[in-house]
Structures are given as structure tokens and as C-alpha cells.
Amino acid sequence: MKHLLGEFLSGEGPERSLFYGSHPLTKGMKNSAVVKRAREFYAANYPNGGDMRREHFDFFATDVPFVGSDIEQFVGSARVSIYPRDSITIFVIDNTTGRYSGGFDSVPDIPRVPGQITPTGNIYQRFIWIE
Amino acid sequence: MDSSKYYSYGVGLILVLVTVACAFKEKEKPVDPELLPGKYYKNIDPRDSIFVYSDKTYKHTYHRTDGTVNSQTNTWRYKSDINHIFFESFLFYNNEYPESGDYNGSWPTKVFIDENGGIKLRYSESIYFVKVQEK
Numbered sequence: 327m328k329h330l331l332g333e334f335l336s337g338e339g340p341e342r343s344l345f346y347g348s349h350p351l352t353k354g355m356k357n358s359a360v361v362k363r364a365r366e367f368y369a370a371n372y373p374n375g376g377d378m379r380r381e382h383f384d385f386f387a388t389d390v391p392f393v394g395s396d397i398e399q400f401v402g403s404a405r406v407s408i409y410p411r412d413s414i415t416i417f418v419i420d421n422t423t424g425r426y427s428g429g430f431d432s433v434p435d436i437p438r439v440p441g442q443i444t445p446t447g448n449i450y451q452r453f454i455w456i457e
Numbered sequence: 458m459d460s461s462k463y464y465s466y467g468v469g470l471i472l473v474l475v476t477v478a479c480a481f482k483e484k485e486k487p488v489d490p491e492l493l494p495g496k497y498y499k500n501i502d503p504r505d506s507i508f509v510y511s512d513k514t515y516k517h518t519y520h521r522t523d524g525t526v527n528s529q530t531n532t533w534r535y536k537s538d539i540n541h542i543f544f545e546s547f548l549f550y551n552n553e554y555p556e557s558g559d560y561n562g563s564w565p566t567k568v569f570i571d572e573n574g575g576i577k578l579r580y581s582e583s584i585y586f587v588k589v590q591e592k
Binding site for chain 2: 380
């Protein structure tokens with residue numbers, strides 16, 4: 327978690343990071359508030375199954391006292407995809423870390439500039455696991 | 458009364474206000490479905506457009522920098538109880554590569570009406586498809 331925040335603030339490190347199911351940060355996301363909302367939304371709106379792609383789920387200020395991991399609070403709101411396949415279900419969580427979502431006075435996001443260190447430029451994380 | 462009590466009351470008051478604010482935020486009125494058809498573009502990338510048609514079909518196009526155009530058509534439906542449009546078999550495009558159709562499920566997106574009466578479809582906290590043209 328610490329290195330993601332550091333990579334965002336400093337502009338160093340990869341622009342895109344991928345975490346699979348065995349990664350501690352992915353394990354932290356599995357029980358997050360946004361994933362809980364995603365499961366409930368899917369159950370209510372996909373009674374016949376099917377793929378749900380990149381639905382945005384909010385992380386509210388009222389979630390803060392109940393977060394179970396640092397990564398959950400770091401990610402906050404996220405886009406969740408759920409893909410049922412035979413006997414498994416694939417979960418994909420996409421998050422953009424930017425100045426806007428980071429709460430830096432609601433200033434607009436800025437993309438990283440290729441070839442340059444861009445402090446507080448957008449970085450992207452994807453978490454994937456199978457249940 | 459010592460300062461710790463003031464602090465506790467303050468924190469409690471803030472939590473109540475945040476809870477009430479979130480409760481109001483959750484209770485948004487559904488959008489008139491007649492207002493949905495039209496042309497939308499992504500606020501951070503006008504090359505990415507969605508044409509929402511009255512016959513419940515849509516066309517999604519992306520103009521790549523090399524001059525080629527990615528395009529797809531399918532159907533949409535509106536669920537007023539949750540104020541969402543579901544774009545069926547939706548593909549997300551970007552300039553690096555056309556997305557494969559391996560995972561082409563529905564994209565549910567929440568509909569917002571901004572302070573000027575404009576309609577926006579949310580992708581993330583700061584990214585929306587904004588309606589710029591009527592049907």
C-alpha cells in the first residue's frame with residue numbers, strides 16, 4: 327500500500343499495476359465496501375447471470391470507520407466487473423488514483439507525461455481474483 | 458465540560474451530517490427516459506462517443522489517432538428504480554488497442570442531471586459521457 331501512495335505522490339514507479347488473487351492487496355479488496363455493493367448490485371440486477379462490466383461503485387465517508395484494510399481506503403471508489411464462467415466467477419476491480427479522487431481539493435486529474443516524472447499524475451491499479 | 462466531550466460531540470455531529478447527506482444523495486429522482494436519446498462524448502476524450510437512439514439501440518464509436526474508427530452497435534435499457542442505463546455487450550475502447558470481445562457484458566452506468574440540466578453518464582468519479590446533442 328505504501329509504495330502505491332508513494333508512486334502516486336512522487337510520480338515514480340509504474341503507471342499501471344496488476345494484482346492477482348494471492349496478493350495481499352487483492353485480499354484486502356475482496357471484503358471492501360465497494361465489492362460488497364457490487365455483489366449486492368449484481369444479485370439484484372442480473373437475476374439471469376451475465377457479465378457486468380466496469381460499474382462504478384462509490385466509497386462513502388461513512389465507510390471509513392469500517393474499512394478492513396489500508397488498501398480499501400486507498401482505493402476508495404472503484405469500477406467492478408463480474409464475469410461468471412461455468413463453475414467460477416472472475417472479479418476485476420479497476421481503480422484510478424488521481425488528484426480528484428484523492429481529495430486534493432477536487433482539483434482535476436492530470437495524466438502522467440510520457441518520459442517525465444509527473445508527481446500526482448494518474449496511476450491505475452487492477453485487482454483480479456477468481457471465486 | 459472538558460475538551461474531550463466537545464471533541465466527541467463534534468465528531469458525532471459530523472457523522473450524523475455525513476450520514477444525512479449520503480442518504481439524500483442516494484435518493485435521486487429517476488430521469489425521464491425520453492430525455493436519454495442523443496449524442497454523448499467522453500469529457501476527457503471527445504473521440505469516444507455514444508449515440509443513444511430512441512429505438513433502444515446505441516452506437517459506440519472511437520476515432521483513433523491513426524485515422525481508423527472502432528465502432529459497435531447493440532441495445533440499451535433503462536432501469537428507473539436504480540436510475541441506470543444498461544448498454545448491452547459494451548466494449549471500452551482506447552487509443553492503444555481495440556478491446557477484444559471476450560468480455561462483452563453489459564455496462565451499467567448511472568445517469569445524472571447536472572445543475573444546467575445536462576445529462577451525464579458516469580464512468581468514474583471525474584469521467585463522464587456528456588450529452589451534447591439531441592436525438
